[in-house]
Amino acid sequence: MDDLPTPHAALHAALRAGLPADAVLTDPDVTASYAHDMASFCAAGTPAAVVLPRTVEQVQHVMRTATEHRVPVVPQGARTGLSGGANASEGCVVLSLVKMDRILEIDPVDRIAVVEPGVINAVLSRAVNEHGLYYPPDPSSWESCTIGGNIGTASGGLCCVKYGVTAEYVLGLEVVLADGRLLTTGRRTAKGVAGYDLTRLFVGSEGSLGIVVKAVLALRPQPPAQLVLAAEFPSTDAACAAVCAIMERGHAPSLLELMDRTTVQAVNRVARMGLPESTEALLLCAFDTPDPAADLAAVGALCTAAGATEVVPAADAAESELLLQARRLSLTALETLRPATMIDDVCVPRTRLAEMLAGTTAVAEKYALTIGVCVHAGDGNTHPVVCFDHTDEDESRRARESFDAIMALGLSLGGTITGEHGVGVLKKEWLARELGPVGLELQREIKRVFDPLGLLNPGKLF
Amino acid sequence: MDDLPTPHAALHAALRAGLPADAVLTDPDVTASYAHDMASFCAAGTPAAVVLPRTVEQVQHVMRTATEHRVPVVPQGARTGLSGGANASEGCVVLSLVKMDRILEIDPVDRIAVVEPGVINAVLSRAVNEHGLYYPPDPSSWESCTIGGNIGTASGGLCCVKYGVTAEYVLGLEVVLADGRLLTTGRRTAKGVAGYDLTRLFVGSEGSLGIVVKAVLALRPQPPAQLVLAAEFPSTDAACAAVCAIMERGHAPSLLELMDRTTVQAVNRVARMGLPESTEALLLCAFDTPDPAADLAAVGALCTAAGATEVVPAADAAESELLLQARRLSLTALETLRPATMIDDVCVPRTRLAEMLAGTTAVAEKYALTIGVCVHAGDGNTHPVVCFDHTDEDESRRARESFDAIMALGLSLGGTITGEHGVGVLKKEWLARELGPVGLELQREIKRVFDPLGLLNPGKLF
Numbered sequence: 001m002d003d004l005p006t007p008h009a010a011l012h013a014a015l016r017a018g019l020p021a022d023a024v025l026t027d028p029d030v031t032a033s034y035a036h037d038m039a040s041f042c043a044a045g046t047p048a049a050v051v052l053p054r055t056v057e058q059v060q061h062v063m064r065t066a067t068e069h070r071v072p073v074v075p076q077g078a079r080t081g082l083s084g085g086a087n088a089s090e091g092c093v094v095l096s097l098v099k100m101d102r103i104l105e106i107d108p109v110d111r112i113a114v115v116e117p118g119v120i121n122a123v124l125s126r127a128v129n130e131h132g133l134y135y136p137p138d139p140s141s142w143e144s145c146t147i148g149g150n151i152g153t154a155s156g157g158l159c160c161v162k163y164g165v166t167a168e169y170v171l172g173l174e175v176v177l178a179d180g181r182l183l184t185t186g187r188r189t190a191k192g193v194a195g196y197d198l199t200r201l202f203v204g205s206e207g208s209l210g211i212v213v214k215a216v217l218a219l220r221p222q223p224p225a226q227l228v229l230a231a232e233f234p235s236t237d238a239a240c241a242a243v244c245a246i247m248e249r250g251h252a253p254s255l256l257e258l259m260d261r262t263t264v265q266a267v268n269r270v271a272r273m274g275l276p277e278s279t280e281a282l283l284l285c286a287f288d289t290p291d292p293a294a295d296l297a298a299v300g301a302l303c304t305a306a307g308a309t310e311v312v313p314a315a316d317a318a319e320s321e322l323l324l325q326a327r328r329l330s331l332t333a334l335e336t337l338r339p340a341t342m343i344d345d346v347c348v349p350r351t352r353l354a355e356m357l358a359g360t361t362a363v364a365e366k367y368a369l370t371i372g373v374c375v376h377a378g379d380g381n382t383h384p385v386v387c388f389d390h391t392d393e394d395e396s397r398r399a400r401e402s403f404d405a406i407m408a409l410g411l412s413l414g415g416t417i418t419g420e421h422g423v424g425v426l427k428k429e430w431l432a433r434e435l436g437p438v439g440l441e442l443q444r445e446i447k448r449v450f451d452p453l454g455l456l457n458p459g460k461l462f
Numbered sequence: 463m464d465d466l467p468t469p470h471a472a473l474h475a476a477l478r479a480g481l482p483a484d485a486v487l488t489d490p491d492v493t494a495s496y497a498h499d500m501a502s503f504c505a506a507g508t509p510a511a512v513v514l515p516r517t518v519e520q521v522q523h524v525m526r527t528a529t530e531h532r533v534p535v536v537p538q539g540a541r542t543g544l545s546g547g548a549n550a551s552e553g554c555v556v557l558s559l560v561k562m563d564r565i566l567e568i569d570p571v572d573r574i575a576v577v578e579p580g581v582i583n584a585v586l587s588r589a590v591n592e593h594g595l596y597y598p599p600d601p602s603s604w605e606s607c608t609i610g611g612n613i614g615t616a617s618g619g620l621c622c623v624k625y626g627v628t629a630e631y632v633l634g635l636e637v638v639l640a641d642g643r644l645l646t647t648g649r650r651t652a653k654g655v656a657g658y659d660l661t662r663l664f665v666g667s668e669g670s671l672g673i674v675v676k677a678v679l680a681l682r683p684q685p686p687a688q689l690v691l692a693a694e695f696p697s698t699d700a701a702c703a704a705v706c707a708i709m710e711r712g713h714a715p716s717l718l719e720l721m722d723r724t725t726v727q728a729v730n731r732v733a734r735m736g737l738p739e740s741t742e743a744l745l746l747c748a749f750d751t752p753d754p755a756a757d758l759a760a761v762g763a764l765c766t767a768a769g770a771t772e773v774v775p776a777a778d779a780a781e782s783e784l785l786l787q788a789r790r791l792s793l794t795a796l797e798t799l800r801p802a803t804m805i806d807d808v809c810v811p812r813t814r815l816a817e818m819l820a821g822t823t824a825v826a827e828k829y830a831l832t833i834g835v836c837v838h839a840g841d842g843n844t845h846p847v848v849c850f851d852h853t854d855e856d857e858s859r860r861a862r863e864s865f866d867a868i869m870a871l872g873l874s875l876g877g878t879i880t881g882e883h884g885v886g887v888l889k890k891e892w893l894a895r896e897l898g899p900v901g902l903e904l905q906r907e908i909k910r911v912f913d914p915l916g917l918l919n920p921g922k923l924f
Contacts, residue, residue: 109706110811154655183900189809190841192878193616193666200662204655221712244571250683347651349572379652416654449907
């Protein structure tokens with residue numbers, strides 16, 4: 001075999017002993033393409049191999065082999081992550097779950113789906129729609145990201161303000177442990193409190209505790225189509241006041257998003273959406289209630305009272321979809337402003353959102369950078385996008401420093417460094433700051449329980 | 463001091479060194495009253511002391527003292543638990559949190575409450591109602607049980623079918639660890655994925671990992687008052703078919719409860735409610751939607767199609783409240799049938815509910831016992847109440863065996879041994895069966911991370 005002379009020959013042979021030939025990739029040009037997810041500023045090593053198992057048994061073989069050879073394993077989905085959590089470490093086996101992509105079951109009475117980890121989020125969403133069901137979590141990468149990856153980072157999306165994040169939809173898991181043993185957690189019932197909640201421990205653990213090979217997901221009845229309203233504000237303060245008023249009055253919008261002027265202008269530039277460029281903050285609010293027009297009218301009045309200069313409810317589903325497209329384009333649009341971007345993910349209590357946005361503007365000024373901000377406003381979850389030229393050393397340094405300043409600001413406002421993107425490599429040092437020494441020590445000890453040899457996604461989280 | 467000659471004199475003195483005099487109870491007659499929660503068939507030891515701290519520092523003092531003296535600590539709320547999870551172990555310090563009963567914060571914009579663990583569920587519920595907010599978890603003991611106890615067992619209630627269990631409402635915790643250190647977990651933001659979800663690990667851990675001394679709880683906007691419908695069925699099979707049809711059609715009832723004939727008759731006997739005694743299963747369904755009457759009409763039609771002999775929507779809130787009272791009385795009423803009861807808590811996928819109820823009837827026949835069943839039908843969460851005479855040795859044995867047979871049945875149907883009551887002492891052996899050896903081993907290792915000396919609520923769970 002052509003790879004026998006390589007330094008990883010024994011590992012390759014051992015992997016191939018339990019995997020089909022086409023499931024073990026060792027060509028360095030090919031494996032290199034698996035080294036990175038979509039995060040900037042995150043180091044990655046060179047994989048020793050990439051494996052693409054199709055069965056639980058094959059995943060067990062990979063983990064047994066890795067344990068025997070003391071080789072680190074980096075689990076991967078579609079590599080759409082934004083924190084380097086799926087980046088290869090040097091000499092690792094990249095364990096890609098994308099070929100385990102079967103939807104095993106959809107049950108409209110129990111309102112569950114049972115899936116393999118490689119199922120694409122949008123594929124599952126559409127499949128359950130056909131049964132009148134709804135799988136809410138909708139990260140912006142939903143057309144390409146996998147459910148396994150969503151579970152790894154406890155992904156959010158636009159729907160969270162009403163429907164919550166991925167964690168709320170994972171009822172039970174099958175997990176291959178570091179040593180190859182198979183663990184079943186949780187349940188397929190609506191309720192269950194038998195023992196510690198290991199399911200929830202795996203959700204958001206970024207592949208550091210085990211390899212999720214099957215998931216029982218909770219589904220909801222499909223809600224009516226949502227109707228969207230756009231409101232223009234002369235300041236982010238006024239927009240945030242509207243957000244607080246909307247939530248204080250007990251509304252349950254299915255979407256409550258804010259785009260700052262930089263974002264609005266960037267979206268217009270890439271897609272000629274005709275969004276109002278003179279506004280400082282564009283607020284999008286949607287309802288999927290029985291009478292969304294009435295709810296939007298009430299919210300419109302609150303926006304006007306908070307100082308909105310214009311309030312435009314969509315007339316129909318098509319207009320609503322256009323407004324949502326504008327929001328979904330935000331990150332892509334901001335990425336065109338400068339050669340590189342770093343996307344932050346700070347979440348603050350919504351009462352502190354105005355301070356967070358004002359503070360982010362101050363950070364942009366201090367570091368002389370363009371920072372566009374789009375916000376899951378109903379959740380207080382901001383995505384400041386630092387736009388910079390990565391070939392300019394000074395600008396790169398300022399970008400990195402501004403990114404850190406934004407996290408420090410978030411923590412000072414009672415927030416968290418990551419609302420939905422995860423820690424990965426990008427925010428490791430900041431995780432320690434958020435958790436404090438006691439929390440960090442306990443997290444490390446839990447890691448040791450599941451992975452005593454430290455083989456699973458080493459160097460991530462902490 | 464009068465307790466100096468007792469075997470626990472040194473412990474008492476050490477506890478008193480950091481606690482007010484009235485916060486340390488050592489009179490055996492008094493401490494004995496803290497030995498038991500509400501479960502039958504669960505052994506309890508004699509406490510060495512009962513402490514009633516009022517501050518976090520006092521709880522830390524208790525844990526440091528317990529660690530120093532190697533004395534087990536059993537945390538307690540209102541002792542309304544149904545699995546012996548709060549029963550004293552021999553020579554333990556009972557750590558009652560009932561004096562830490564302050565609501566520290568209610569924020570209608572962030573939709574959170576910050577509370578101490580001893581706050582009574584109903585007290586919190588009413589306090590947040592005054593702000594137009596809603597704290598859903600409503601175990602049947604809600605007028606007396608504490609939030610800390612609810613967190614310990616991840617309690618459910620009648621609302622779960624629409625609003626989920628306690629776990630879904632705990633955003634962050636402050637926890638005193640076994641050695642007295644203070645750990646902060648989670649967040650007060652709507653979202654957050656920084657590190658492993660330790661918050662959720664504590665929820666449902668039955669006081670075995672640490673002492674919750676503060677909780678950040680998520681709140682919801684207060685929904686409209688619910689309107690209730692009652693439907694009579696000639697068989698539990700037909701009632702369960704209606705439950706499946708209701709859920710399959712995408713309805714979101716705020717309550718979907720089933721009472722079997724034994725329960726209906728028992729309730730009539732204690733409260734003269736005039737419930738229909740000839741029916742085999744009485745289904746209660748409620749909606750708190752904008753147009754509950756329309757939703758109830760749709761559900762009523764589904765009930766009729768499934769074979770209901772009578773469908774009676776409540777005309778107004780008062781009639782609805784009467785029907786709910788009947789349901790809430792079920793356990794109390796069943797307790798009057800025989801001198802003692804054991805309440806099971808098996809939860810199955812709702813597609814298997816009919817088999818679960820038929821199987822429970824078969825168990826009652828096999829063991830020649832009265833077993834009344836009330837069910838959170840929308841969740842598949844059954845409460846078979848085994849009624850027996852605990853002074854009759856043979857009947858007691860049959861009761862215990864029937865209880866086990868019901869759990870075995872639940873597991874065989876893909877269910878869990880406990881939907882909301884927890885494992886405690888009562889279901890320890892069954893937890894091992896549900897989790898399997900790999901899961902059990904990992905749970906024990908996690909316990910060791912938090913409590914290496916095994917001082918926290920020993921002998922519970924596993």
